[in-house]
Amino acid sequence: MVEDAVENLISLAVQNGAAEPLDRVYLRNRIFALIGDEMAVALEGDGVEAISEALVNAAVENGKIEDNQTARELLDAQLMDLTTPRPSQVNERFWEDYQTSPEAATKYFYGLSKANNYIKTKAIAKNIVFNSATTFGDLEITINLSKPEKDPKAIAAAAHTAASGYPLCQLCLENEGYLGRLGYPARSNHRVIRLTVGGRPWGFQYSPYAYFGEHAIFLDQQHVPMKINRQTFTNLFEIITQFPQYFVGSNADLPIVGGSMLSHEHYQGGRHNFPMMKAPIASTFKLADYPDVKCGVVKWAMSTIRLTGTNQQSVADAAEHIREVWNHYDDPAVSVKAYDGETRHHTVTPIAYRDGDQFVLDIVLRDNQTSTAYPDGIFHPHKDVQHIKKENIGLIEVMGRAILPARLKTEMQEVQKFLLDQPNDMADYHRTWAEELKENNTITNDNVEQVVDDAIGKVFGRVLKDAGVFKWDAAGREAQARFIKAIE
DSSP states (O other): OHHHHHHHHHHHHHHTTSOOGGGHHHHHHHHHHHHOSOOOOOOOSSSHHHHHHHHHHHHHHTTSSOSSHHHHHHHHHHHHHTTSOOHHHHHHHHHHHHTTOHHHHHHHHHHHHHHTTSSOHHHHTTSEEEEEEETTEEEEEEEOOOSOOOOHHHHHHHTTSOOOOSSSSTTSGGGTTOOOBTTBOOOTTOOOEEEEETTEEEEEEEOTTOSSTTOEEEEESSOOOOOOSHHHHHHHHHHHHHOTTOEEEOOBSSTTTBOSOOSSOEEEEESOOOHHHHOOEEEEEOOTTOTTSEEEEEOSSSOEEEEEESOHHHHHHHHHHHHHHHHTOOBGGGTBOSEETTEEOEEEEEEEEEETTEEEEEEEEEEOOOOSSOTTOTTSOOGGGTTTOOSOOOHHHHTTEEEEOTHHHHHHHHHHHHHTTOOOOOOGGGHHHHHHHHHHSOOOTTTHHHHHHHHHHHHHHHHHHHHOSSOSSHHHHHHHHHHHHHHO
């Protein structure tokens, strides 16, 4: 019965440090205020998701909320907020644990963020994940099924709801504890660790729909636009000094080649060894003004320079030198152009991580030009691969982990039927690709899924090549050598 769900939620609050046993009566009444007093829905299953689902169902049955996705998500977060210590308590515990070790602190915060259902572990488990071998190593392919589909009723209602300027965006500190609204996520159970980065107040949180282990977000506490400059490299090194077990990187700061949130300065990080980080050095070079920094061109689909050294300042200075040269660098032979008038086209995607006492900085060169032939972007997934991936190539995908749309789950099932000559509803935009697969492979019931998976991996490899400014052909290698000479 729901009484069990109520008592389990109260026990979870005590376990998480949000309440003491003396608070049980108070918490029970707070839960009843949200779900109603009539217990009519049984608790089925284990875990925090089952507890929340039972309580939310009770609220619907008791007429406390409407039965729609938005109302359910808002109530779920409110209930989970009761199990979550206040921000001041979370921060105090985090920094106390940090005195033991950075890992102890992040282990506490990550565990809490899962225990209070802020990190949607059950939803994340639905994602399809597999590796695909390419000439640049094993790429990681994910079909993202974790984020819920948007509720048509909520979309319609939001069209008649006045826009709110609070919070300014989904990364703002003001999201901590925010109820949410139509078209804006529930954040009642959201907590942010306060820290200092580059002498400024920043925050640290986890991503609710994580794309990899301990997927963290580091954010400026002020709502300021993303910007890549000398301070960026210093900030990245400062973060991996505070949290040496994590990598951290920044999306580019221009449209097309940047991430989906350019209006708020933030970085992403976490505990994951991406394919790009495993990629070897194809060639080395030296920067005359930075003799203590090891420099190399990474054997990677996207044009990447790796800087390594024990002196953070030297590595950051070398990175800034490369960024400055790149920002004004033209090479018409390979369609590289820094400016159209005052419109800048060049930037970088930087990723920092530790290798023992070495600080490593991978600098990926980006160019956001468009053309008549490539209206979506010259260095963007080209038209023939957009049936698989059309969206911007952001930080995570730059490093070799594809974030592919949920539609592909069902669409690839139809492609498999097509390959097996079975009745199907395959989308027309997959036809050319699927016909090539059929022509070039012997398809059986036993291998059809693997054939399609391998083909998706090859498409993602092509996507990364499309986004690379210097290709791995003769012309691209010569162009890359010209740029290296320009920075030496």
